[in-house]
Amino acid sequence: VSAGDQKRWTLNDFDIGKPLGRGKFGHVYLAREKISNHIVALKVLFKSQLQQSQVEHQLRREVEIQSHLRHPHILRLYGYFYDQKRVYLILEYAPKGELYKELQKCKHFSERRAATYVASLARALIYCHGKHVIHRDIKPENLLIGAQGELKIADFGWSVHTFNRRRTMCGTLDYLPPEMVESTEHDASVDIWSLGILCYEFLYGVPPFEAKEHSDTYRRIVQVDLKFPPKPIVSSAAKDLISQMLVKDSTQRLPLHKLLEHPWIVQNAEPSG
Numbered sequence: 001v002s003a004g005d006q007k008r009w010t011l012n013d014f015d016i017g018k019p020l021g022r023g024k025f026g027h028v029y030l031a032r033e034k035i036s037n038h039i040v041a042l043k044v045l046f047k048s049q050l051q052q053s054q055v056e057h058q059l060r061r062e063v064e065i066q067s068h069l070r071h072p073h074i075l076r077l078y079g080y081f082y083d084q085k086r087v088y089l090i091l092e093y094a095p096k097g098e099l100y101k102e103l104q105k106c107k108h109f110s111e112r113r114a115a116t117y118v119a120s121l122a123r124a125l126i127y128c129h130g131k132h133v134i135h136r137d138i139k140p141e142n143l144l145i146g147a148q149g150e151l152k153i154a155d156f157g158w159s160v161h162t163f164n165r166r167r168t169m170c171g172t173l174d175y176l177p178p179e180m181v182e183s184t185e186h187d188a189s190v191d192i193w194s195l196g197i198l199c200y201e202f203l204y205g206v207p208p209f210e211a212k213e214h215s216d217t218y219r220r221i222v223q224v225d226l227k228f229p230p231k232p233i234v235s236s237a238a239k240d241l242i243s244q245m246l247v248k249d250s251t252q253r254l255p256l257h258k259l260l261e262h263p264w265i266v267q268n269a270e271p272s273g
């Protein structure tokens, strides 16, 4: 099931299985390609909905971008097809499911697990930035777990409902860096900020600027009101890394390649990542 071949897929090429994460991803089903027996996730989007939200061009652009992205930590988009009423995306299936459910279950991750995830995400983001692709929505809801327990950025385009890059109203503010909250221009360094938020949430179980009201979260973000609670106990090396990523001035954030050399990553991340 590779994007390379220009095969015209149709629904008949697949046996359709159980719904996956119903609701959240729009309609996504487990599916098996009949010839290769390859298991995939089949995402069904209604053309009417796409037209309503004027996202057809965005979907075409995203499919174009995704079909060139090949990285072990980025969920694959193998191809797509459509019929009278629907567009179908043939997506990689991540057998170990959603990361945020795992985080809810364990409350917070060990430093080794957190560092391994952060390192693999950093490598995926270095790859994306190398291809001039930013905005890999890297909050926990957009991360899936592969067969070997590895992280996959799944860039949930479930955004048919909230389109402009899924960062407005419906999405949580927690992950927005100051320049986006203050809506000035932004570049790849927004992903360094979001990765810092994610690292904090992996270790503490909650994002650093969480607050009851949006207005309070907004203020804590723009003031970079970063506090490390006494529990759970977290190494100073981890706090040092997070403090170098959650920096208001985007030009002063720790570059991703420097992150991979940080002592906390070197000492805690599994080599395979």
Ligand SMILES: COc1ccc(C(=O)Nc2ccccc2)cc1NC(=O)CCSCc1cnc2[nH]ccc2c1
Pocket (backbone or CB within 6 Å): 020, 021, 025, 028, 041, 043, 045, 055, 058, 059, 062, 066, 075, 076, 077, 089, 091, 092, 093, 094, 095, 096, 097, 098, 144, 154, 155, 156, 157, 158, 159, 160
């Ligand atoms: C590369 O990925 C994507 C690329 C594009 C789009 C998309 O919809 N784009 C869009 C839509 C409309 C307008 C504009 C753009 C979505 C995804 N990815 C997902 O939706 C991930 C969860 S579905 C798969 C999947 C796998 N493995 C699992 N294991 C457990 C649940 C689960 C769920």
